[in-house]
Amino acid sequence: MLTPASSGTTHFITEPLTINWTSTADIGNVRIKLMRDGSEFETLASNEPRTGSFLWRIGYSDSTLGSSACSDAALIGALGGGAARRFQIRIESRSHPEIFGEGPEFNISMPTITVTQPSGNPRIGCGGTLGIVWESSGLWGDINLEAWRPGGGGPYHVIQENIDRFLGHYDWRVWGCPSVWEGSLDEPYNIDLKIRVRSTSCHDVYGESTGTFRVTD
Structure with missing residues (x-):
């Protein structure tokens, strides 16, 4: 008997x-597989007891669990920016793979x-306050707030x-310019920047402000 999810x-x-x-039955240890459209997509665990429980952090492999990088590129790629359907969890015997059970889709x-x-496109003077507002859906864990220079290659x-x-809301006091601007190689004044709200659990998940802002001197 398998209970990973309700159908749909x-x-x-x-x-x-x-x-x-x-x-x-005494089927020995089991594998846990992620199935898609009736075919094996990937193996989540390869040697588990015949009765048990397994915590799967969706989008992670065991080696990156707890890091900020979602390592399951195949799964993330299968989503294509949206929802991927018709997944199932299969538990199968290691010694007799023809013996298995599957959960609902x-x-x-x-x-x-x-x-x-x-x-x-607001203009904020040093010492001024910039209001940051965001909404999220399906997000787990905390978020980081970052100022990004479009095309700059990093925060x-x-x-x-x-x-x-x-x-959902944070008032950023733009204080101490330019000394608090970590990693800056030039002055932050009069540079077009964007706000990025990024998941701490998976850096592939983020949202950006549609417009830019500037810190003015």
């Missing part, structure tokens, strides 16, 4: 999903983060780390 349920990348199973989707403020300044994703 949608689960999200970074979500912890507990898989439970039992066997009344479920969907996997990427979480979304939408940054609604700032908008309208121009980390505003705040490990914020509760449900907070």
Whole structure:
């Protein structure tokens, strides 16, 4: 008997999903496989007891569990920016793979983060306050707030780390310019920047402000 999900349920990348199973026969240890459209997609665990429980952090391999990098590129790629359907969990005997049980079909989707403020290309003086507003769906874990220079290849300044994703609003006091701008090689004044709200659980999940802002001197 296998109880990973209800039929038609949608689960999200970074979500912890507990898989439970039992066997009344002596089938030896088992493998846990992720199936898609009736075919094997990947192996989640290769040597588990015939009755047990397994915590699957969706989008992670064992080697990266707890890091900020979602390592399951095949699964993330299969989502294609949306939801991938018709997944199932299969528990099969290692010694007799023809003996297996499958759970109901479920969907996997990427979480979304939408940054609604700032908008309208504001200009903020050092010592001023920039309001940052965001919404999220399907997100697990905290978020980081970052200022990005479009095309700059990385965060121009980390505003705040490990914020509760449900907070939804943060007032950034632009203080101490330019000394607090981590990693800056030039002055931050009059440079077009964007706000990025990024998942701490998976850096592939983020949202950006639609417009830019500038810190003015």
